[in-house]
Amino acid sequence: MTAVLNINGISKSYGKVKALNNLTLQINQGEVFGILGPNGSGKTTTLGIILDVLNADAGSFTWNGEAPSKYSRKKIGSLLETPNFYPYLTARQNLSIVCKIKEVNESEVDRVLSVVDLISRANSKFKTFSLGMKQRLAIASALLGNPDTLVLDEPTNGLDPQGIAEIRAIILDLANEGKTIIMASHILDEVEKTCTHVAVLKLGNLLTHGPIQTILNTQEQVCVSSDDLEILKLTLSQIDGVSNINQTGGKIYLMLAEGKDSAYLNKALFDKGIVASEIGIQKSDLEANFLELIK
Amino acid sequence: MLDLIKIEYKKIIPYRTFWVIFGLVFLLTPAVFYGIGQMGNDTVSFSSIYQFPDVWNNITYLGSWFNLLIGMCVVILICNEFSFKTFRQHVIDGQDKVDFIVSKVLLIVSFALFSALYLFIVGFLFGSISGGSDVSFVKDIKYLLIYFIQAIGYMSVALIVATLVRSTALSIILFLSSIAIESIIQLAIPYPFDKYFPMEIIANLTPNPFLKDIAVQPGIEIANPLAEAQIPLNTTLIVAVVYIFIFWGITYFILTKKDIK
Incomplete structure (x- = not known):
């Protein structure tokens, strides 16, 4: 696989605050890469540096193996923080300026406006737009020239539920076309539904990264309960293939090794003289996993 | 380059x-110029300000005041x-x-070009209509070139102030008060170095035609301190051009040092 973006030991401080600490990451072609983290974890700082609006204090990065330049940025569709346009210009005029900068044919304007469903407002001034429309125009702008790589910073920010679903569908379409998408978000649901890989940041440090299933433990969990939870817990710990036992409320959650299912667990408990009052399978709690990660 | 502009x-x-x-600038320039020429009374007449070749010095001196407005537009x-x-x-x-930087410099140069072209048209019309002079209209037309450099100079100050301050209101105030701020600093600088300050150099590019008249008036024995201290126009021009390049360099330096917020 070819690396689209290689980040090598990037650090950035704002005065005494260390916003990013020695970040090293590789993002490969075709990945939908989510950068997760709470507010102030360094997501936007990372994107700002790779898009050359922030100067890193240390470290380097390359786009497709080459040193970053304005030419590499012309081929990347980006949305960083707020949508930035001239308020007194219309949507079409604003996008036509971006076309000139990106050296893209102006016929692209109508295409991207249709994609984000703004074509009927093409000749309205940007200042008359609602927050959601501004966000959609920014996404349209990122799509100009049909770039192979997209950098999106909280793309569904400010959108209503319908808008969120529409943008998510656009992102998934792009991902299916094989485009590389780098996306920062703090909305776990969004990341789970769109990303193939994630990196988790906290206070500028990279906590972990890799395929989403392994990082956020999208693996299934088994939930068991019985009359005496203490004995149940003790017994469970003696059963082969059981791991990650923890008690929440009146239930015990655990994970089973590959090839073992709830029937196996039920039988093993029964053999040890314990009758479970409930055995159920549950999708792992993404939020809990995430909170656990950034603790 | 063409794409940038x-x-x-x-x-x-x-x-x-x-x-x-x-x-505003394009309307007021001919209106005010006409107005000044109509001032005066039975004994003193200003109508000669329209005549070639003086018209070039006069119209560019008036235009230099409007350069501040154009500078504000750049800010x-x-x-x-x-x-x-x-x-x-x-x-x-x-x-x-x-x-x-290149985009903004091109914009500034194009503004200066349009303004100089407009002053040429206005000056040419006033000069032609007023008559009363046999001098060719190209005499002293160098004032237009000097005005062009001056316009670039003022707008380059605007560029540096706006890039440094970034807030519109504050930048306009600082730009307009830069001459005053400079005069205060000049008080602490010994002669002749105080004469080489950027705003003064740029302002002196279009010399006040009325001061010039006083200076060359025969029979006036009192030395005119202002006229005496004047640096020759050619020197002023060279220093101004050097300043303009320094301003562009500093603007670039400011940009590279700061994060783009």
């Missing part, structure tokens, strides 16, 4: 503030790029800091 004009042609300021346009965050967006989309 095209982008600049795509931004400003639909911008009303731009048209209001240039409309507004550049501060807009920061307050709308469009400069940041341009970088994200594939421009760099050099493109920003």
Whole structure:
């Protein structure tokens, strides 16, 4: 696989605050890469540096193996923080300026406006737009020239539920076309539904990264309960293939090794003289996993 | 290069503030010039200000005051790029800091060109209509070139102030008060170095024609301290051009040092 973006030991401080600490990451072609983290974890700082609006204090990065330049940025569709346009210009005029900068044919304007469903407002001034429309125009702008790589910073920010679903569908379409998408978000649901890989940041440090299933433990969990939870817990710990036992409320959650299912667990408990009052399978709690990660 | 200036004009042609300021300058210049010529009374007449070749010095001196308005327009346009965050967006989309400086310098030069061209038209019309002089209209037309450099000079000060301050209101105040601020600093600097300060050099490019008249008046024995201290126009021109390049360099330096917020 070819690396689209290689980040090598990037650090950035704002005065005494260390916003990013020695970040090293590789993002490969075709990945939908989510950068997760709470507010102030360094997501936007990372994107700002790779898009050359922030100067890193240390470290380097390359786009497709080459040193970053304005030419590499012309081929990347980006949305960083707020949508930035001239308020007194219309949507079409604003996008036509971006076309000139990106050296893209102006016929692209109508295409991207249709994609984000703004074509009927093409000749309205940007200042008359609602927050959601501004966000959609920014996404349209990122799509100009049909770039192979997209950098999106909280793309569904400010959108209503319908808008969120529409943008998510656009992102998934792009991902299916094989485009590389780098996306920062703090909305776990969004990341789970769109990303193939994630990196988790906290206070500028990279906590972990890799395929989403392994990082956020999208693996299934088994939930068991019985009359005496203490004995149940003790017994469970003696059963082969059981791991990650923890008690929440009146239930015990655990994970089973590959090839073992709830029937196996039920039988093993029964053999040890314990009758479970409930055995159920549950999708792992993404939020809990995430909170656990950034603790 | 051509694309950069095209982008600049795509931004400003639909911008009303731009048209209001240039409309004001282009309307007021001939109106005020006509007005000054009509002043005076039975004994003193100013109507000779329209005549070749004096018209070039006179109209460019008047135009130099309106350069402050054009400079304000430049301040507004550049501060807009920061307050709308469009400069940041341009970088994200594939421009760099050099493109920003080159775009703005091209814009400034084009503004100076249009203004100089307009003053040529106004001056030529006034000179031709007033008559009363057999001198060819090209005599002393060098004042237009000097005005062109001066316009670039004022707008380059605007560029540096706007890039440094980034807030429109504060930048306009600082730009307009830069002459006053400079005169205060000059008080502490010994002669002749105090005469080489940028705003003074730029302002002196279009010499006050009335001062010149006093200076050359025969029979006036009192030395005119202002005229005496004048640096020759050619020297002023060279120093001004050097300043302009320094301003562009400093602007680039400011941009590279700061994060693009």
